[in-house]
Each structure stands twice: as C-alpha cells, then as structure tokens.
Amino acid sequence: MSGKESGYLDMELLRFTTAGSVDDGKSTLIGRLLYDSKAIFEDQMEAIERVSERSGHEEVNLALLTDGLRSEREQGITIDVAYRYFATPKRKFIIADTPGHIQYTRNMVTGASTANVALILVDARHGVLEQTLRHAYIASLLQIPHVIFCINKMDLVDYSQETFEKIKSDIDAVSSKLSVKDIRFVPISALKGDNVVDRSEVMDWYDGPTLMYLLENIHISSDINHDDFRFPVQYVIRPQSAEWPDYRGYAGRIASGAIKVGDEVGVLPSGFTSKVKTIDMMEESLDVGFAPQSVSITLEDEIDISRGDMLIKRNNGSEPKNSQDIEAMVCWFNERKLMPRGKYVIKHTSSDARCMVTDIQYKMNINTLEKNEEDKEVGMNDIARIKIRSTKPLFFDSYSRNRITGSIILVDEATNETVAAGMII
Amino acid sequence: MADDSISVKLYCKTNQLIMDQYRINHLKELEAESIYVIREVAAQFENPVMLFSGGKDSIVMFHLARKAFWPGKVPFPLMHIDTGHNFPEALEYRDRIMEETGTKCIVALVQDSIDQGRVVEEKGVNASRNKLQTVTLLDAIENHKFDAAMGGGRRDEEKARAKERFFSHRDEFGQWDPKNQRPELWNIFNGRKNMGEHFRVFPISNWTEMDVWQYIYMEQIDLPSLYFTHKREVFNRDGVWLAKLPFMQLKDTEKVETLDVRCRTIGDVTCTGLTLSTANTLEDIIHEVASTRTTERGGRADDKRSESAMEDRKREGYF
Numbered sequence: 001m002s003g004k005e006s007g008y009l010d011m012e013l014l015r016f017t018t019a020g021s022v023d024d025g026k027s028t029l030i031g032r033l034l035y036d037s038k039a040i041f042e043d044q045m046e047a048i049e050r051v052s053e054r055s056g057h058e059e060v061n062l063a064l065l066t067d068g069l070r071s072e073r074e075q076g077i078t079i080d081v082a083y084r085y086f087a088t089p090k091r092k093f094i095i096a097d098t099p100g101h102i103q104y105t106r107n108m109v110t111g112a113s114t115a116n117v118a119l120i121l122v123d124a125r126h127g128v129l130e131q132t133l134r135h136a137y138i139a140s141l142l143q144i145p146h147v148i149f150c151i152n153k154m155d156l157v158d159y160s161q162e163t164f165e166k167i168k169s170d171i172d173a174v175s176s177k178l179s180v181k182d183i184r185f186v187p188i189s190a191l192k193g194d195n196v197v198d199r200s201e202v203m204d205w206y207d208g209p210t211l212m213y214l215l216e217n218i219h220i221s222s223d224i225n226h227d228d229f230r231f232p233v234q235y236v237i238r239p240q241s242a243e244w245p246d247y248r249g250y251a252g253r254i255a256s257g258a259i260k261v262g263d264e265v266g267v268l269p270s271g272f273t274s275k276v277k278t279i280d281m282m283e284e285s286l287d288v289g290f291a292p293q294s295v296s297i298t299l300e301d302e303i304d305i306s307r308g309d310m311l312i313k314r315n316n317g318s319e320p321k322n323s324q325d326i327e328a329m330v331c332w333f334n335e336r337k338l339m340p341r342g343k344y345v346i347k348h349t350s351s352d353a354r355c356m357v358t359d360i361q362y363k364m365n366i367n368t369l370e371k372n373e374e375d376k377e378v379g380m381n382d383i384a385r386i387k388i389r390s391t392k393p394l395f396f397d398s399y400s401r402n403r404i405t406g407s408i409i410l411v412d413e414a415t416n417e418t419v420a421a422g423m424i425i
Numbered sequence: 426m427a428d429d430s431i432s433v434k435l436y437c438k439t440n441q442l443i444m445d446q447y448r449i450n451h452l453k454e455l456e457a458e459s460i461y462v463i464r465e466v467a468a469q470f471e472n473p474v475m476l477f478s479g480g481k482d483s484i485v486m487f488h489l490a491r492k493a494f495w496p497g498k499v500p501f502p503l504m505h506i507d508t509g510h511n512f513p514e515a516l517e518y519r520d521r522i523m524e525e526t527g528t529k530c531i532v533a534l535v536q537d538s539i540d541q542g543r544v545v546e547e548k549g550v551n552a553s554r555n556k557l558q559t560v561t562l563l564d565a566i567e568n569h570k571f572d573a574a575m576g577g578g579r580r581d582e583e584k585a586r587a588k589e590r591f592f593s594h595r596d597e598f599g600q601w602d603p604k605n606q607r608p609e610l611w612n613i614f615n616g617r618k619n620m621g622e623h624f625r626v627f628p629i630s631n632w633t634e635m636d637v638w639q640y641i642y643m644e645q646i647d648l649p650s651l652y653f654t655h656k657r658e659v660f661n662r663d664g665v666w667l668a669k670l671p672f673m674q675l676k677d678t679e680k681v682e683t684l685d686v687r688c689r690t691i692g693d694v695t696c697t698g699l700t701l702s703t704a705n706t707l708e709d710i711i712h713e714v715a716s717t718r719t720t721e722r723g724g725r726a727d728d729k730r731s732e733s734a735m736e737d738r739k740r741e742g743y744f
C-alpha cells in the first residue's frame with residue numbers, strides 16, 4: 001500500500017494555536033481551513049447550515065464549527081479552548097482555538113503551551129491594537145517558535161498593499177522587543193478564502209506563500225531540544241513474573257535529547273551513574289530513543305529510582321539546575337488571588353512538592369509590556385515574575401531552553417484547582 | 426569568510442540530518458502521548474479502571490495500555506458497561522481478548538440497574554438503553570471506589586467533546602462542568618481531588634477516526650469481525666441502517682433486507698448505525714474512511730436528538 005493509498009501513514013504532527021480579538025475572524029479562519037481542506041463532513045455542514053439559517057445568517061457561518069458549547073453558540077463567542085483536527089497529505093494538524101479577550105488570557109496561555117505555531121489575527125481595518133501586542137507577547141512568553149500574523153479582512157480594505165505593509169512594519173517595530181524566532185505575515189480574507197488555502201487572485205502584489213503552505217512546510221523538527229537528554233521517571237515497571245523475574249524498567253516520555261544503548265546516564269537526585277542496558281517499546285527494542293518518545297529504560301546497575309527522579313546525560317556539559325529555589329514568570333488562572341507567602345503544590349515533570357511563594361518581583365502590564373513593581377496584587381489572567389521555594393529540590397532547566405523541564409503548575413491545596421502556570425527563568 | 430559560510434552550511438546540513446533522523450510520524454507521536462497519559466493515570470490514582478466497550482477506540486486504548494506497561498501486566502482492570510443490547514460478535518471478542526491477555530474485565534449490567542429500579546427503561550420503538558448507561562456507569566464507579574475511569578472518547582467525535590480535557594474532573598455526583606474545567610498545560614496533569622470525586626481520563630483525545638484506523642493498520646491490531654463487511658438482516662429507520670436483532674422493535678412500515686454492511690463504531694445495537702460497505706480489509710476501510718463524507722457519529726441516533734444532546738449527556742456523567 002503506497003503512502004497515498006494508505007491515507008497518508010507518514011505525516012508530521014503540527015500543533016498550532018489561534019489568537020485574535022473577538023470578531024477578528026478566528027473561528028471563520030479555522031472553519032475555512034477545515035472546509036477548504038475537506039475536513040468537514042456533510043452531516044456537520046448540514047447541522048451548521050440549519051443553525052445558520054435559524055439565526056438569520058446569509059452565508060453559512062463557518063464559525064459555528066468551532067463554537068462547541070451551548071452557551072458559546074448562544075452568545076456567538078468562544079469562551080474555552082476547543083481542539084480541532086484536520087490533515088493534509090503532509091501533516092496532521094491540531095488546532096487549539098482560544099478566545100482573544102484579555103479576560104481569557106489564561107485560555108490563550110493554555111493553548112499556547114503545546115503549540116509549534118501561533119496564528120495571530122489582525123483586522124486590516126483596525127491595524128495593530130493593544131491586543132495584537134498582548135497576543136504576540138503571550139506567544140513569546142510561551143516560546144512558540146513560529147508566529148504567523150494573518151492580516152485578515154483584506155477584502156474590506158480593497159486588498160490594499162499599502163495597508164498590509166503599514167501593519168507589517170508596525171508589528172516589526174514592536175516584535176523586536178519580543179523573543180520569537182520566526183515571524184511571518186500573510187494578507188488574507190478568511191471569509192472569501194484569499195491566501196488561506198488557495199492563492200488570492202486579487203492580491204497579485206503578494207508573492208509570499210499562502211497560510212496553508214506555511215502550515216504545511218514550516219520546519220518544526222528543530223523546535224524540540226535535541227541536545228540535552230532529560231528523562232523524568234514516570235512509573236517503574238516491575239513485572240516480577242516467571243518470565244521477567246528481574247525486569248526493572250523506568251517508564252517515561254523523553255523530554256528532550258536522545259539516548260543510546262550503552263550511554264552513561266546520571267540519576268537525579270541521588271547522583272548515581274549507570275549505563276543504559278535496553279530501551280524498550282513493547283517487544284521492540286530500540287538502539288536510540290529520543291524526544292518525544294515514550295519508552296521504558298533499563299539500566300546495567302540496580303539503583304533505587306522512583307517516580308519524580310530524572311535520568312540525564314552529563315557528557316555535553318549542561319546539567320539541569322538542582323534547587324529548591326525557583327524563579328518563574330507565572331500566569332494566574334484563578335479567581336482566588338495569589339497569596340503572598342501562600343502555600344501551594346508545585347507540579348514539575350513527574351514530581352510534586354509543597355511550596356511557598358516567597359516574593360512577587362513585578363507584575364507585567366501585558367498591553368504595554370511595562371513592568372509594574374508597585375501593584376503586586378496578582379489576580380486572574382495576570383502575568384507576574386515570582387520566586388518560589390519548594391520543600392524538596394527540583395531538577396529543572398530554563399523554559400527558554402526546555403519547554404518540558406522548564407515548566408511548572410501551581411495547585412491550590414484547598415480546592416485542588418490549577419491556579420497558575422509558570423515558565424522557569 | 427568563504428570557509429566560514431561553508432562550514433556554517435555544513436553544520437546546518439548535519440544538524441538538519443540529525444533532526445530528520447529524530448523524527449517520528451504522527452501516529453508514533455500520538456501513541457507516545459497516549460502512553461504517557463495512561464502511565465500518568467496509573468501513577469497518580471489509587472484505583473483506576475479502563476472502560477472497554479469492544480469498539481475500535483477502546484481496543485486501541487487497551488492496546489496502548491499493554492504497551493505502556495510491557496513486559497508487566499496492565500495494572501488496572503477493564504470495565505464494560507453492558508446494555509444487554511450487544512452484537513454477539515462484540516462479546517465474543519471481549520472475552521477472547523481478556524483471556525488471551527490475562528486481563529480482568531468487570532461487567533456492569535444496565536439490566537441490573539433496571540431491576541434495582543435505579544433507572545426506568547424507555548418505551549416505544551426508538552427506546553434505547555444508551556442514556557441509562559450513565560447511571561450504571563456512575564453506580565459502578567461508586568461501588569468499586571474507582572477514582573479514575575479512562576475512556577476512549579476523542580475530541581474530533583463531537584463538538585462538546587472538543588472542549589474535553591485529558592484529565593476531566595467530576596464532582597461527587599459524577600457531573601461534568603464544562604465551563605469550569607481545570608486548565609491543562611504542557612504535559613502536566615493535575616489529578617488531585619477530594620473524597621468521593623473522580624476523574625474521567627481520555628488518553629486518545631487527540632486522535633481522529635482516521636488516526637485510529639491507520640494505527641490499527643500499522644500495528645495490525647486484531648478487531649471484531651463486525652468492522653469488516655458481512656451479510657446481515659437490516660432495516661432502515663430515518664435514513665440509518667440498523668441491525669435486525671431479537672430485541673429490536675420494528676415499525677409496520679419497516680422492512681427487513683439482507684445487505685452487505687459493516688460497523689463504523691460499535692455501541693448499543695439500538696443506536697448504532699451500520700454502513701453499507703464491501704470493505705473487508707483494513708486497507709479497504711482506510712480508503713473508505715478517507716472518502717466518506719459523514720462523521721462516524723452521523724449514524725448515531727443518540728446524537729441526533731438535539732443540537733446539544735452530547736453536551737447534556739456528558740454533563741450528567743456519560744462517557
């Protein structure tokens with residue numbers, strides 16, 4: 001069976017998130033991508049046609065495809081993260097569709113946490129607004145490697161090149177303050193389809209790629225950290241069966257880097273060293289394991305290792321930091337405000353510890369990107385730089401170096417809710 | 426200068442090669458993610474269970490669980506919520522797989538819930554036990570003191586499911602509050618809860634129907650024969666082909682025909698639509714899925730009841 005016949009067995013997975021303010025056309029754009037790539041089924045189309053008709057829309061409202069909960073359909077807005085899927089011969093896409101209003105910053109952060117690419121919508125009529133900056137900042141804070149600014153509703157500005165260039169240079173001016181590796185611009189009309197999947201016939205002045213071309217071709221395999229081997233132990237497999245009396249496998253997902261059979265690994269926190277005996281994936285034994293595979297690793301020596309420990313490779317000089325003191329940028333998720341000197345549970349890779357917030361250094365004004373060192377009250381949707389002390393050492397890297405070993409969440413012990421997400425500095 | 430740029434190019438080139446070597450396809454990446462989630466459940470909960478319906482999604486999920494703990498046994502039992510309205514082939518398959526893999530499968534009967542007066546059976550030709558399963562499921566979770574129940578739900582199935590988390594918190598009544606869900610970032614899952622509450626976990630959230638079929642093909646997973654074409658007595662109701670089995674009530678106008686059909690999903694017989702198809706290999710099925718223009722749930726009468734039928738059922742504690 002050839003690749004094509006098998007329905008494309010060998011595709012790459014790309015996760016992207018969409019940001020933009022209410023009415024910038026996010027839902028319409030996603031609907032368009034799904035529709036033009038034929039990911040929408042007839043029964044789904046019929047269902048939205050019925051609803052569009054009932055609510056008096058002239059054209060079929062593609063936005064209805066993504067607005068999933070009854071309350072959202074009634075209000076016509078997106079209030080939570082919705083996940084959508086489509087595939088082309090090259091890639092399978094996972095979209096995290098998130099609302100854009102400032103009161104939903106936390107949802108945007110959630111969608112951004114796993115994304116390879118962020119699409120930021122800008123309404124061509126309004127140009128760069130406060131919120132454009134905010135969305136770009138979140139993409140940069142969450143270290144999304146690629147950001148594509150979609151200048152939307154070009155049909156409403158006569159497909160003007162001048163308008164597009166002006167917005168582009170305005171964004172260039174502010175993005176220099178941010179740390180995004182790869183920034184692109186595409187002039188589109190989500191409603192009419194220009195430059196989304198098919199090249200615009202009207203905007204002949206634009207000779208760059210369509211949005212779909214970018215999504216299909218942006219190089220993402222180098223986004224993962226391939227240098228530092230990090231393996232948080234998730235679970236210990238000990239069958240103690242007649243067939244496998246002595247098997248002791250450390251199960252987990254490789255967070256970054258690669259490991260070969262025979263490589264020397266260090267164990268944290270004990271500091272012991274051993275060699276890799278096998279890397280197992282069911283009956284399949286691998287010579288090399290690499291991120292983001294889930295494997296079970298056995299070692300040459302019997303060492304006491306349990307969940308929360310980490311296997312690392314020391315040979316290339318970069319070891320994770322091993323400390324009880326952590327500094328992080330956090331986004332606050334909960335109605336209950338951050339309690340200065342408050343106690344929380346910190347979750348980091350496979351370990352849990354209790355912790356205390358020892359200092360709030362500043363709060364970020366995410367509309368102006370100014371630091372506020374006066375008002376340190378951190379409430380829902382706020383972003384702040386804080387210091388944390390945990391009751392036991394954690395082994396971490398900076399978030400900018402490693403999105404998996406550099407991220408944490410805080411949990412409120414009283415309600416068990418996830419109250420914050422943090423990027424370690 | 427010139428030398429520099431050559432060595433930079435060479436460096437980029439080798440780097441590129443290394444990266445391409447460390448690349449996995451979408452199925453392997455989905456597999457790695459799901460295995461991670463299943464192991465996380467085994468590590469974070471004291472008494473988890475995996476729901477098993479005999480449908481392809483739960484078959485894939487169980488396959489992933491076996492991979493996750495190999496060469497050890499799957500460290501939790503499976504549970505089948507049995508409406509009593511089954512395809513016999515699905516039950517035979519269930520029993521055979523459990524025996525072959527040495528796994529324990531708890532069977533919770535909707536009939537018991539009816540006999541105990543916990544639920545009242547629907548009446549009429551469209552009567553279905555699909556909705557009643559929720560009570561049987563919640564009772565079983567409570568009786569066995571399960572603190573996490575893994576299900577094979579996928580976000581691409583239905584729009585209310587698109588908002589579901591991997592770790593989905595349920596209150597002491599087993600209810601889902603879609604507007605008050607815990608945020609889920611990176612791969613950090615928060616399974617903390619109070620006494621009496623539980624979690625539903627969806628390890629294959631990010632898979633599409635096509636991914637499931639491609640994966641079954643890639644791994645050559647054994648399936649119930651129902652998924653492949655076979656001749657069967659069927660009748661058409663509101664555009665949906667249903668199986669003529671003893672407990673199905675027919676209207677006077679409905680006539681039974683024998684046609685080549687197969688299942689696209691397997692659920693309660695009363696609401697599982699069959700597809701007219703002659704596909705008898707996995708390749709055929711993948712072709713068929715690639716060219717079909719309706720969702721697999723399009724054949725399910727339970728979703729057609731209203732625009733938000735699934736959301737309402739899920740709020741109450743459905744799968």
Ligand SMILES: Nc1nc2c(ncn2[C@@H]2O[C@H](COP(=O)(O)OP(=O)(O)O)[C@@H](O)[C@H]2O)c(=O)[nH]1
Pocket residue numbers: 020021022023024025026027028029063077078152153154155156188189190191192
């Ligand atoms: N003329 C025009 N209208 C658009 C375009 N994209 C979206 N819209 C309209 O803008 C409104 C808001 O779109 P929607 O997708 O719901 O925005 P969201 O709030 O960002 O999800 C709807 O009435 C759309 O039809 C576009 O490219 N051109």
Ligand SMILES: [Mg+2]
Pocket residue numbers: 026027028063076077078
């Ligand atoms: Mg929207």
